[in-house]
């Protein structure tokens with residue numbers, strides 16, 4: 302099998318599995334206990350905090366462990382909203398192509414009286430800092446823009462957006478779930494106040510993540526209870542999982558340059574090969590995108606059938622995001638960049654692993670070509686397009 306769905310999740314690294322399994326036996330104490338088992342767990346926890354912080358240029362006390370990206374997004378946005386409300390500022394700016402962990406949190410805040418501006422995403426899948434600046438008002442309390450999109454992989458001008466927010470005195474959050482470990486991040490230089498990350502996107506375990514909150518940004522609890530995580534996130538810490546996350550992050554981030562060079566070469570080979578399929582189009586900017594992300598639309602076919610047939614050929618891919626597969630709605634991300642419904646339905650996302658080879662890449666190109674041709678053979682939409690009853694869009 303060729304696993305090309307790394308944006309959905311990644312396989313845990315051997316080092317992360319080793320760390321986690323060893324610690325299940327060795328660091329089983331409650332990190333809040335004073336005796337030796339607790340202190341061992343506490344030591345592991347704080348070492349993990351320092352390791353995670355170092356990768357993104359933060360201080361250890363600015364890292365709060367969570368159950369993953371969704372929780373970190375919720376807590377970051379709710380905290381900024383609460384701080385805003387206290388000052389009478391209830392306007393939040395975000396974008397139309399955020400992950401649902403952000404969009405659904407914003408929808409809930411809207412019901413609670415916040416006003417939400419969702420910026421348009423340009424056709425190339427990018428947000429423009431000047432448009433963020435123009436949208437900021439006196440009552441804006443938060444700008445939240447994702448670092449890299451989970452479907453089309455486009456990398457946003459985060460440092461510039463952060464600079465705009467800082468100049469205007471508005472908090473800036475970025476959902477960096479797809480970026481952490483894969484792209485260079487320095488929260489200080491990038492002007493980031495709040496950042497969310499998730500271990501299972503960089504070869505760590507599922508159900509573990511972290512929130513970076515710049516010193517001085519007061520967090521609101523989502524979970525009340527004990528005094529863990531400086532009183533901001535109650536619940537006995539998952540020490541083996543957290544340590545495995547730190548291990549995976551050190552390893553993935555440590556090999557970032559080598560991984561990115563290999564993945565982007567294979568990505569560009571795939572883009573080149575798939576572009577030769579008639580009436581197809583790459584989604585998102587060809588250059589400003591994650592090293593392993595390829596996302597295409599093929600006119601006249603259904604993404605779901607494409608996936609099933611690719612699965613038969615031993616290729617694991619996705620159409621839209623994993624969270625929306627199974628639903629018939631076209632991806633909100635593809636609609637946000639201006640794809641019409643029919644075209645958005647025929648989408649394919651391939652997200653390559655660090656170990657992808659040239660042979661595998663060529664096999665994917667050959668398989669996608671065959672499957673697209675086969676499906677078009679009995680597609681009524683394709684028949685109408687080729688008979689001139691409908692106009693080609695791509």
Ligand SMILES: Cc1ncc(COP(=O)(O)O)c(C=O)c1O
Pocket residue numbers: 308309368369370371372374400402447449450451476478479498499500508510
């Ligand atoms: C951009 C983005 N944000 C948030 C999440 C949610 O992360 P988690 O699965 O850890 O809750 C995901 C997961 O797919 C994602 O891709």
